[in-house]
Amino acid sequence: MTAHPAWTPASRPGIVPLHPLSFGTILGRSFVALRQNPRVLLGFALVVQTLAFLVIIVALGFIAYATFSRLDTLRPGTEEYDTVTAGSVALMIVASLVLGLAAGAVTVIVQGVVVLEVTHAVVAERLTLGALWRRVRPVFWRLLGYSLLVGAVAVVVLAVLGGIAFGLGVVALPIGIVLGILFVLGLIPLYWWLVIKLLLVPAVILVERATIRGAIARSWTLTRGRFWSSFGVVILIVMIFGFVGQVANIPLSFLSFGFGTVISPTGDVETSGIIAVIAGVVLTYAVLLLVQSIAVVVQSTATALIYVDCRMRHEGLDLDLMEYVERRDAGAADLPDPYLQHVGRDQPSPYLVPATSAAPGYPPPGYPPAYPPAQGYPPAQGYPPAQGYPPAQGYPLAQGYPPAQGYPPAQGYPPAPPAAPTQWAPPVSSPGEPGREDT
Numbered sequence: 231m232t233a234h235p236a237w238t239p240a241s242r243p244g245i246v247p248l249h250p251l252s253f254g255t256i257l258g259r260s261f262v263a264l265r266q267n268p269r270v271l272l273g274f275a276l277v278v279q280t281l282a283f284l285v286i287i288v289a290l291g292f293i294a295y296a297t298f299s300r301l302d303t304l305r306p307g308t309e310e311y312d313t314v315t316a317g318s319v320a321l322m323i324v325a326s327l328v329l330g331l332a333a334g335a336v337t338v339i340v341q342g343v344v345v346l347e348v349t350h351a352v353v354a355e356r357l358t359l360g361a362l363w364r365r366v367r368p369v370f371w372r373l374l375g376y377s378l379l380v381g382a383v384a385v386v387v388l389a390v391l392g393g394i395a396f397g398l399g400v401v402a403l404p405i406g407i408v409l410g411i412l413f414v415l416g417l418i419p420l421y422w423w424l425v426i427k428l429l430l431v432p433a434v435i436l437v438e439r440a441t442i443r444g445a446i447a448r449s450w451t452l453t454r455g456r457f458w459s460s461f462g463v464v465i466l467i468v469m470i471f472g473f474v475g476q477v478a479n480i481p482l483s484f485l486s487f488g489f490g491t492v493i494s495p496t497g498d499v500e501t502s503g504i505i506a507v508i509a510g511v512v513l514t515y516a517v518l519l520l521v522q523s524i525a526v527v528v529q530s531t532a533t534a535l536i537y538v539d540c541r542m543r544h545e546g547l548d549l550d551l552m553e554y555v556e557r558r559d560a561g562a563a564d565l566p567d568p569y570l571q572h573v574g575r576d577q578p579s580p581y582l583v584p585a586t587s588a589a590p591g592y593p594p595p596g597y598p599p600a601y602p603p604a605q606g607y608p609p610a611q612g613y614p615p616a617q618g619y620p621p622a623q624g625y626p627l628a629q630g631y632p633p634a635q636g637y638p639p640a641q642g643y644p645p646a647p648p649a650a651p652t653q654w655a656p657p658v659s660s661p662g663e664p665g666r667e668d669t
Contacts (some may be wrong), residue, residue: 244354248548250556251539253459257466262533264524266351270359271531273338276523281517286329293325296319315452335527338373338432340368345436345537349569352538353555365436372435376442379430391417426461427453433537437569452540460536467532472523478517545574559658577637 245266246259264271297318305311343362350357366373393412399406430449434440440448447544453460541547553566 244555245348246352246535248352248540248551250542250548251535252669253462254541256532256535257461257463259535260463260467260528263348263351263531264527266473267356269345270347270357270362272523272525274343274359275527276334276520278340279519279523281527283515286333289329290322290325294322307639310333316441316553331378334377334381335374338377338498339366339370340526341533342370342373342434342436344527345433345534348435348531348534348536349433353551353558353568369435369439372445376431379442387417391527409534422461422465426457429453429460429464429533430540431556433533437537439575441568452537452544456536456540456543463532463536464529467525467529471521471528475518475521478521479514518613537584547570 245263297314300314300318341367343359346362346365347357392410395410396404397406398409398655427448428446431442431445431453434445434448434452434524435442438445438448489609538547550568550571554565556566
């Protein structure tokens with residue numbers, strides 16, 4: 231009996247096809263990915279953003295109460311009153327910056343979890359929140375360091391340019407105003423150019439375990455030739471959620487005003503004003519937190535998909551992913567991480583079979599050439615010898631066949647004898663055949 235291979239089910243599809251992605255696929259799948267694992271993606275992001283917001287509000291409220299409450303003991307208009315006011319405002323600004331950096335660190339955690347979840351969803355895998363955090367934790371400080379580095383560079387650049395514009399404004403106010411406008415207009419394209427060129431740094435740190443410097447270099451290389459498509463995806467997502475935030479804010483303003491009127495229909499300014507402000511602020515920020523959480527998830531998903539697409543186009547990552555999926559679905563265990571195999575395509579995959587013939591210009595650089603035949607084995611029978619070699623000596627030519635055209639007959643062997651002429655013979659009839667007589 232002939233053994234037939236066992237039936238193997240088709241590989242499970244991920245959130246994107248395993249080939250280079252189009253602009254529409256990246257943009258559309260960035261929103262669809264929320265359905266892949268909503269509890270980890272949206273639920274985790276919403277909980278973390280809400281906790282961060284509450285901590286920031288409570289901390290700023292406590293600092294404001296501790297600093298500005300001193301003004302009640304001072305007389306307005308005095309020098310001491312102005313000094314305490316300036317110190318309280320400066321302390322609030324510093325506290326806002328520190329708490330903003332803390333909120334950025336929390337956002338980095340959300341981005342890391344989302345990026346790793348999306349990279350696993352590409353190969354149809356779903357991890358728990360604990361498993362994702364165990365992969366984020368070793369590189370969390372690199373992500374935080376990169377965020378702090380970007381924030382520090384932005385503060386320094388703005389401080390330098392603002393100082394230049396302010397200094398020129400003191401000397402000549404029109405020149406300072408014009409120069410400040412030019413600085414702002416020049417920073418807009420520079421900002422977006424740097425955002426796109428450094429867009430993949432968090433994904434490289436998370437997926438490839440790269441250092442900050444190595445991740446910056448990798449992101450700069452991977453986005454080469456993919457700038458405008460990546461820019462289009464990012465700017466569209468920013469515009470969509472900015473529009474959604476504005477649309478959601480308008481009815482909330484009317485709702486808070488109507489709520490205050492319902493609570494205090496007599497027009498009591500103190501009661502209705504306080505209740506309306508509190509209700510409006512709480513409701514507005516609740517909706518904005520939801521919109522912001524979805525925006526963080528969608529933007530992080532788009533970043534992960536752009537990273538996967540760039541590696542597919544530049545390094546053939548789709549081949550490694552398909553190989554991983556096929557071997558995993560065939561029952562193989564303890565497979566290496568496909569995103570860490572052949573980073574930069576500097577080494578060939580051990581599972582790729584070298585081609586014996588290919589189109590001009592192939593195989594691609596980095597792949598091994600075709601293997602030569604094993605030494606010591608004669609060529610297959612029935613094929614003529616290689617050109618330029620005479621036939622083997624000592625063997626006569628086949629009888630009855632003329633020699634090859636252009637070659638003399640082999641020396642020492644007579645030519646083949648001519649064939650005997652064919653003579654006609656009368657047909658012999660069988661006994662009893664009609665029309666024939668037996669002789």
